[in-house]
Amino acid sequence: MGMETETLRWFQLVADGVTVTEVSQTETVSQPAVSRALARLERDVGAPLLRREGRVLRLTHAGATFKQHVDAVLHHLDDGLAAVQQILDPETGTVTIAFQPSLGTWLVPDLVSSFRALHPQVRLDLRTKTDETVPEVGAGSVVDVELSTLRPPPGPEHPRWRSLVAEPLRLLVGPRHRLADADAVALEEVADEPFVMIRHTSLLRRHCEQLCTEAGFSPDIAFVADDLPTLRGYVAAGLGVAVAPTLWGGSVAAPVSGLHVLGLTDRGATRDVGLSWAPRRRMLPAAELFREHVLDRARAEALPRPVNRG
Numbered sequence: 679m680g681m682e683t684e685t686l687r688w689f690q691l692v693a694d695g696v697t698v699t700e701v702s703q704t705e706t707v708s709q710p711a712v713s714r715a716l717a718r719l720e721r722d723v724g725a726p727l728l729r730r731e732g733r734v735l736r737l738t739h740a741g742a743t744f745k746q747h748v749d750a751v752l753h754h755l756d757d758g759l760a761a762v763q764q765i766l767d768p769e770t771g772t773v774t775i776a777f778q779p780s781l782g783t784w785l786v787p788d789l790v791s792s793f794r795a796l797h798p799q800v801r802l803d804l805r806t807k808t809d810e811t812v813p814e815v816g817a818g819s820v821v822d823v824e825l826s827t828l829r830p831p832p833g834p835e836h837p838r839w840r841s842l843v844a845e846p847l848r849l850l851v852g853p854r855h856r857l858a859d860a861d862a863v864a865l866e867e868v869a870d871e872p873f874v875m876i877r878h879t880s881l882l883r884r885h886c887e888q889l890c891t892e893a894g895f896s897p898d899i900a901f902v903a904d905d906l907p908t909l910r911g912y913v914a915a916g917l918g919v920a921v922a923p924t925l926w927g928g929s930v931a932a933p934v935s936g937l938h939v940l941g942l943t944d945r946g947a948t949r950d951v952g953l954s955w956a957p958r959r960r961m962l963p964a965a966e967l968f969r970e971h972v973l974d975r976a977r978a979e980a981l982p983r984p985v986n987r988g
Contacts, residue, residue: 685715687752688705689745689748690748695734697734716728723740723744726738760962761962768964769797769800775822775823776807776815777826778827778881779905779906780923784982792975810828815955815959817956822955824955826951827885827951837954837956838957839952839954840973840976842951842953843951846947846948847924848941849863850913850939852919854916855919862940862942862943863941864942871918872900873900874917875899875901875902876909877904882921889947892944910934921942923949
């Protein structure tokens with residue numbers, strides 16, 4: 679069975695909604711030649727892959743199933759071609775990096791700026807995670823590395839993970855809170871108070887609920903915020919207390935009027951920030967450069983350090 683890569687790419691384009699006429703114009707080949715190639719592909723597969731609806735071709739059930747594998751094959755082929763190019767010039771290429779939003783104010787800028795100073799020609803594709811509870815890296819993912827507090831379970835099928843730094847968590851209280859002048863407290867001291875929590879898709883939510891459970895209570899969640907700036911604003915307005923990352927290069931961001939940041943004496947009031955990558959996907963040279971850069975900065979303790987509370 680001899681399926682040409684060119685034909686597979688034409689099939690992929692048509693399956694994604696490009697018309698045969700547009701494919702022929704883009705590929706500078708006649709429209710009948712494209713149609714004949716797609717017909718040969720169907721004969722090779724042994725099933726109809728496309729059906730006509732008016733002037734548009736739609737995928738059949740067999741076509742939809744086949745396309746998933748075509749996408750994977752062409753993705754691996756393009757990775758291979760890119761790998762060869764990067765072997766010739768490892769200072770070029772693209773690294774796709776996923777990260778938790780709360781790391782975008784202090785860790786990601788540090789890593790990106792320090793890496794670009796050494797490798798200015800490497801392009802970095804930065805992607806903020808929407809669901810922090812699901813890993814972005816994997817065998818079929820376009821993401822090369824991930825910066826998050828999501829520690830995958832051990833095992834050869836799961837992403838590899840290396841701890842970079844432990845980020846302290848603190849208790850946030852409003853302007854007239856009875857503990858506003860305290861330096862550090864135990865979480866149990868606010869067990870009976872309303873809490874402001876981050877959304878369910880945030881790992882910080884899981885961590886906060888776990889800390890409350892270990893402190894012997896279930897938090898009374900009065901308000902839910904989508905992000906840390908909103909959470910801080912709710913607390914500053916006196917709507918409840920909250921647990922959030924500490925003042926570390928801005929992860930609790932610019933000062934908010936009326937917001938007080940207290941230390942937490944509870945064991946486990948930190949979150950481990952780490953780097954993860956897919957174990958069964960061969961990392962391209964540019965991505966390998968970035969991964970080693972991150973790990974080297976962590977080993978050298980060159981990552982941003984906590985700033986004093988004030």
